Amino acid sequence: MRRFVSVVVVAVTSGLEIPVVSRRTGISYLPSSAVSRAKAGNKIEKTKLAKDPTNAWSDLHAYAAAIRSGELSIEEVEAGDANIRLKWAGLLSRFKKTPGKFMMRLRTPNGIVCAKTLRAYADAIEPHGGVMDITTRQNVQLRRLPLEAAADLVRELHSNHNATSFQSAMDNVRNVVGSPLGEHDLVDTRPFCNALNDLVSLNPETGERGNPRWGNLPRKFNIAVSGGRDDFAHARINDIGLEPVPRGDEMGFNVVVGGYFSIKRVASAVDLDLWIPADVNVVLDLCSAILEIFRDEGARGDRQKARLMWLVEEYGIPAFRARVLEKAEGLPHDAAQRWEDDYGSRRELLGIHPTHVGVHVPVGRLSVDEMRLLADLADDHSNGELRLTVEQNVLFPNVKSPDALVRRLTDRLAVDPGHIKGHTVSCTGAQFCPLAIIETKHLAERVSARLDDLVSTDRPVRIHYTGCPNSCGQVQLADIGLMGAPARRLDPISGKTKAVPGVNVYLGGDVGESFTLVTEPVLKGIPIDDEDDLVDKLADLVVEHFQGVRRHH
Known part of the structure; x- marks a missing residue:
């Protein structure tokens, strides 16, 4: 059973009429059995059946035009569109944290960004006080974008950059990850x-x-x-x-x-x-x-x-x-093959290497000025190309004069950030994400810097922070993982316990050929409201489990 859409008009809450472009819908590819399951399914499935979310690819521009003309306000955009279907265009409403503004998720295959595109991102978010986040899928997220600015950026990306935000969120294939080398x-x-x-x-x-x-x-x-x-x-x-x-x-x-x-x-x-x-x-x-x-x-x-x-x-x-x-009829294949030797230690991406210069971006967050600096460095040293990593850092490939590049870096963006700070990963956290229980990025950046000052290690220690059990920060594969969770602390004055921000702690995840996923925390409900206390507990874990040595000050 195939369904096609013709040119029709859909009325939204305000009475504005949004034309739907004539195209084959996503529903039209589903067999009747899948449609039946969707009809009996969850709220999201029913929302998709009520109006195919692929309409968002044209609705985005129609809504933007209506908002500009004054026919519509962002508050009047139908909730199913604003909060669900526009995700097919890469727009995620973050109205609880940034009223009327969206987070825009891009598609950045293999984490490759050219300097020209990075400047386009900076130009789009600068008027709105936005920032850019590098994600754990080698991807780009832009914050604080009004819908009209997002529509303009989509046009620019499609016309001049061979890039898109489409199908980057919700029930779609997400950014395709590869090796930055x-x-x-x-x-x-x-x-x-x-x-x-x-x-x-x-x-x-x-x-x-x-x-x-x-x-x-x-x-x-x-x-x-x-x-x-x-x-x-x-x-x-x-x-x-x-x-x-x-x-x-x-x-x-x-x-x-x-x-x-x-x-x-x-x-x-x-x-x-x-x-x-x-x-x-x-x-x-x-x-x-x-x-x-x-x-x-x-x-x-x-x-x-x-x-x-x-x-x-x-x-x-x-x-x-x-x-x-x-x-996949006729697919050439065989049984799985195996390496005959043990590989050994995983290579380091940060620092100066014959193939690239790896630059640390603390918790993956970049200001507009930092975005433009990286774009300039790419133009001058790596043929206009940058490569993002799943650890939220940046590589400049095939750099001929690495020392010249490094001299232009800031104190925050460094090639030798330290074994802990350089391998700290963080999800978005409560600053922008409505699901997060705790604020993560600023906390992670401060704590990692203090730990490198407090503890000496001769190997990277990967500490990941995530604000909630969705685990966008991937704490289960970290050396030490911190997941936002309820916690309580004793009030010395009243003698009673009170609720405070806290974490559950995971220990012993690994990546590479020794991949290990830890599914249960070793500690639960650890308070993080006292940052000195948190730093001290993490230092103990680094010393006990990762051959760390406390520095004497």
Whole structure:
């Protein structure tokens, strides 16, 4: 059963009429069984059926025009559009924290940003006091954008940058992650990530951004292409992870599926016992097959059970593998391949290297001035290109005069930030995110600097902060992870306990070939309202578990 939309008019709350562009909808790709599950499904599924969210790609501009002309205010935009469907255009309402303003999430395949585009981002957010965040998916988020400014930026990106924000949020394939080392790794992941980005966000019939074929998934979907044994893409926390390993003289990928974080469950991807050649068309065929199975057969009821892992477990791994190969008929493949040796320590990305200069961006946050500085440095030293990392930092590739670049860095942006500060990761936190229990970014930046001053270590110690159990800060794979949680502290005056901001503490996660996902905290309800106390507790953990030594002052 296929559904198409013709040119119609949809009335919004204010009485304004928004024309819907004639195009195939996301719903039209669903089989009747999936539509039936959606009709009986959760609130989000019913909202998508009531008005296809792919309409957001044109509604964005219609709403912007109406707001500019005075026909409409942002408060009058229909709630289903403002809070749900506009996410298909990359706009996430953050009205509780920044009234009337959106966070705009971009698509940044393989984390590659050119200087010209970075300046466009700076120009867009500067009039509104915005900031830019680098995310744990090598992506860009812009904060405090009014809807009209976001619409202008979309036009600019589509017209002049070959970039988009479309299909970057909600029930879409999220930013495709790869290795920032690119050509200097076992597999150059850039062509794979670019091709996958176009697969999911470029309409092959019209050449426009926004592909309705993947515009109505049961839930969000993550893909990572790892370039080497360091696994700078963190393949095993993705719905599809591709891990490079040769078969004889031919390089290819082992396929893992089902990794994800959520409030109810944290799951490491499982091996599909499937190896495919490192060929772009083969990778596209594989991912298309898995996406189509997920789109058509995935759960549309309880959203906590709507990720790919639940469908894989419903099938069982052998049966799911067979289903994928049936869907991707003729896919060249073999059983999973294995490395015969132990790899050893993961390489360091920060600092000066023959292949790049790695610059630390504290907790991934950049001001407008810092964005423009990085753009200037890229133009002058790395052919106008920057590469973001999942640790929220920046690489300048193929720099001929690294010392000249480093001399222009600020105290905040550094190549040698310290073993703790340089490997601190943080989610958005309560400053902007309505789900966060605690403020994370400013806390993490202050605490990491104090820890490096207090404790000496001869190895990186990765400390991650996340504001809530959604774990956008990925605390379960950190050396030390702090997740916002309720806590209580004794009031010495009254003798009673009172509620204070707190964290649960995770310990012992790992990345690379020794990947380890820790699913349970070792400490619960640790107060963080006294920053001195928090720094002291973290210093004890670094000394006890990571060979740290307290400095004498």
